Amino acid sequence: MTETYEGLTQLGQAARPADRPEDAVLERVPAPAQGLDYVVRFTAPEFTSLCPMTGQPDFAHIVIDYIPGEWLVESKSLKLFLTSFRNHGAFHEGCTMMIAGRLTDLLAPRWLRIGAYWYPRGGIPIDVFWQSAAPPAGVFLPDQGVPTYRGRG
Template sequence: MKREDEGLQSLGQETNYVFNYNPGLLEAFQNRHTENDYWVRFNCPEFTSLCPITGQPDFAEIRINYVPDQLMVESKSLKLYLFSFRNHGDFHEDCVNTIMKDLIKLMQPKYIEVIGLFTPRGGISIHPFANYGKPGTKYEQLAEERFRKY
């Protein structure tokens, strides 16, 4: 299947940024190498959201690592999705878990982990880690092992 036939809406189009949380921005395409296990890594060093209590901006580096199954997330749609947190008020831990759950819903990866490296506020930084391995597979064990090491 050609990439043009996969129905991707963001790729190659003028960028319209949305600054309110919107998981509908995420798009997926077919993994052409389902016979292989391999890592896909994304790093978003300019993630922002809002503190749900004070409304002050929070800044973070978001790291997403996953092993794809049938579908993969399209990178421009991921960028737009992450930007959509700009005016979203949520705690650091909630942002990381929401991102992970939205990506699981989109592509059902074999394994995924999301790490948030939030800049310090009030002299303390928070680095939430969330992961998931497909139940009943070796990836469920991988999730347990990586969680223990984090």
């Protein structure tokens, strides 16, 4: 492993998700093209958490887009962080904003947005969107590609 990746505790190691997202370790690596605006996208189409009231599972398709500053999130640590929500009870908005907050705190990205497309609970889908600011001018920013829930109609 090169010096760039020294100190990573999960990449290349056997690692299990934390029991709680608050305990999950998110790691970062230096961005290779600092000073350039490019978008990094992570898609988690099988995100799960628990309803804090009933304990029933909730499911979402989450898309995270960001423009790095000095750092990239290390993808295995992100996967383990997202998996740590499986036994976490929180409303959709809380899960979405916790993910956005942890990534923003870790990376200090030039720009970040999250789209959380939650499957219906009680017959009503809840989608949660957040971005840190307007994206920089001229950056290629594709649509997140997740249609809103339509049901069978």
